[in-house]
Amino acid sequence: MAVEGKASILNNPGEPAVVEEILVDSPGPNEVLIKLSASGVCHTDLTVKNLNGNGMSFPIVLGHEGAGIVQEVGEGVTHLAPGDPVVIAYRAPCEQCPACRRGDPRHCYMALRPQQRIHRKRDGALCSQVLRCGTFSTHTVVHAKAAIKMPKEMPLDKACLIACGVITGVGATMNTTPVFAGSRVAVIGCGGVGLSVIQGAKLQHARQIIAVDVNPVKLDWAKKFGATHVVNAKEVDPVVEVRRITEDGWDGGVEYAFEATGIPMCTEQAVKMLSYGGTATTIGFPAAHDSVTLNLGDMATGVYWNKAGLNVCHCGDALPSHDFPLLAQLYLEGQLDLDGMVTRKIALEDVEDAFHEMETGDVIRSVIVF
Template sequence: MPYEGRAAVLNEAGRDVELEDITLEDPGPGEVLVKMVASGVCHTDLHVKNMNGMGMAFPILLGHEGAGIIEAVGEGVTNLKPGDPVVIAYRAPCEQCPACLRGDPRRCWVALRPKQRIRRKRDGALLSQVLRCGTFSTHTVVHSKAAIKMPAEMPLDKACLIACGVITGVGAALNTAPIFAGANVAVFGCGGVGISVIQGAKLAHAKRIIAVDLSERKLEWAKNFGATDVVNASQGDPVARVREIADGVGVDFAYEAVGIPKTIEQSIASLAYAGTAVHIGLPEDEQHVNLNFGNMDTGVYWNKATIKVCHCGDALPSNDFPLLAQLYLQGQLKLDEMVTATTTLDKVNEAFHAMEGGDVLRSVILF
């Protein structure tokens, strides 16, 4: 039977998000229908809005950091049943690409996706779902392997954060470039993802966790989540300051969670010999980075630097999401403190404006 609901939709390039009535088909083979409980408001959705859809066909159903309850399952789904609480993953491994076939699903090239089954009610137009999710909606349809079951005691208004920002940051520190105990770490950019990197570094028992940002408010947040030192990048040379704090030689790991050339360059220049820089922040089209290879102290060649890119914390959601939920329930992962505002579906535009102003760590839409 068809379902009906409401959703925050980006109908055209350059427009604000609009609330629309939607219709949803029954989930098909291998798919599930999820009744949403909560969805985080992530920078990626803001990028989709500001970058005219980022290549997706309009109209676009925004949202990809969601948690909810299974309402219906499609043919062949045996891992879930109606009533199960789930977090929606946007990178469920496809099991068919070269990475999956060689036994490395964390490097999957092509995530599993549902068939388009959500339409704008007023004209029947099919909605593109951001990152195959579409969680700014009362209901959505996703692949069953992208719906990760949560413990019954896990609050879904906190669990939704695991879906993107938290797993991206924690996963960068534990999966993409695993931090060794006693390491010196720098984190450039202390929004939701950067704060999650800090939490991952703390879980990995880093010796120093140096937070770098332009905002004193974000640096204060960073200290509350585990940063041992903070550097305000507007007050002098942040690279020199980071290297000074890190025993005068630089950090073993630098994580860049902003996505602009300057911070990428700074993160690499902050490395100690044989250190690793991880780029996480989403760049804009046509951005270029200038790297010095020959400097004896900080050049990429002589400093034997490694540069990596992190997508979604190189997560294996079926393993990592339940682990993060358990860490939260054990008091080792802070999620409650990451929610600086709650809102409703009809106030998505206001949530985006608050994010642009740096006024929130995470806003969460409650349904």
Template sequence: MAFLGKAAVLTEAGKDVELIDISVAAPAPDDAVIEVVASGVCHTDLTIKMQQGAGMKFPIILGHEGAGIVKAVGSNVTHLKPGDPVVIAYRAPCGNCPACRRGDPRHCYMALRPTTPITRTSDGAACSQVLRCGTFSTTTVVNAKAAIKMPEAMPLDKACLLACGVITGVGATMNTTTVWPGASVAVVGCGGVGLSVIQGAKIQGAKTIIGVDVNPTKLEWAKNFGATHVVNARDGDPVAAVRNLVTDDWPGYEGGVDFAFEATGLMPCIEQAVRMVNYNGTAVNIGFPGKDAEVTLNVGNIDTGVYWNKVNLRVCHCGDALPSHDFPLLAQLYLEGRLNLDAMVTGYVKLDEVEHAFHTMETGNVIRSVIRL
């Protein structure tokens, strides 16, 4: 039995997103067919369009931040059944790579992908799925381990945000590093991921949380989501401003934060984050860089250089998440009122309004547009 649907796809390089009819085959033994209820519109999907498909084979079903209802499962699947509400994870650990074999699935080298085909009904062409998900579609298919069951009380138009931007930011404070109670934190870039870092730092009990951006609207967002201070980087040296906001009675203290998170993908911001941290502080690169991006770090400066300041530099991919553990945890935090997903949704769009959502993302002040299907 095949499942019919519609999907927002890139059909060829240089063209706008099109809405097409698709067919999802009956699920292979390890797969699950999902009726998508909602999908966040993430900047990564726009990046794939701007990079002419980023090497994926056309047609490409966009979307990787989705939640929905299980329609059918393969014969090997025992943890899900039709009717279950789920969030789709784009990084379900493979279980076989060196990291998984040593018991470290958070750092899996790859991710499980479905083997069930999705085809364009007009000509039978096989469709690629962005990050193995393809959630800009009324129906999609994933490896069943990538479908993470949600509590019945969890609204799926909010749960979808857990799949990428929110887990990336919150996970950076819980998994990539461990922000401790009373810590000082700077967040460079206060878009959707940066705001999620701020929320994660607040949940972890950070005392000082400094949002840094050049957009006054985003700085207001930062305060609304838990920043104790904000710095407009256009008003002067943001490194000096951040370091001066953190004080300690110990006479040898030179300022700086315990953790600095870069959430822009801009190389100068990585360099700034490194110089913002105090002795033995941790700077985290989260933003997605261009393929030729490079950054030069000072090593020898006595106050802020990598060597003398003993800087720890880490890279965050998807919050170093273990979705089967982390997604239910974040859902529970939302249900307890400790994680604000409602305010993360700037507006709702329909499946045929993806281009409008992309345009708003490029030109307006938007945290997340969510497609309701």
């Protein structure tokens, strides 16, 4: 039987997100119905709105950083039961693509896809769910293998952050571009993702962690999360400043630079601030027309002579069934700070306000608590 609920929905391109009544179908085979407890608001939700759905059909249920309680399991689901606390993974390996078939699920080409099960109540229209999740909703249906069980003592209003921002940032330093102990790391952009990169670099025992942002409040927070140095990119050229901080008689530079802004120029900066043989990692979500220009031949910073590498991070190259419980454990042991990342707790009705705060205010994560 369909369950009644509410969701924050984009009904048409260019319109704000509004709360609508929904009907959610029962889960099909290998699916689970989840009653959401909390959902973080990630910059990607705002980007989906700003890019008019980014290819998804309207109406769209926003949200992909969710945690909740399993309410009903579909046929064939044996590893979960009603009442289980879970975090929703938007990139659970598909088990069919070439990467999964060769035993490399962290590089899965796609993700497990459930049927769309959320309808707008007033006309029955079937809704798209952002990144197959749709967590700005009282209820959602996801693939059972995308629902990752949490320890009972894990607070779900913190656990939700693991689903995207935290696994993306921490995973970038552990999986996408493993940071070695004693290395120098720069992080451009200190929002929810960038601060998680900083936490990951600290867990990996980086020697120097240089935070770059244009907002001094974000830079203060970056120090609390483990940055050893901060650079305000509004006041100085971050490439010059990072090279100055890391000067070692060999032109300085960091072994690893992570871009977490979604601004193409920042990926160029990340490449330019590398030491010889270093690796830049781009994390921000690009628009279709975004491009970067990388110099090859400059003797000091050119990609060829500096032997620079460029990686792309999708969701921290996560293996959710392994990584999410690990991050929960690190939180419970006091090694991963999730409490400090929840700047505001908000209601489902406040999504547009959260978007506004994200663009203009001093917020790491707004978390919708149901």
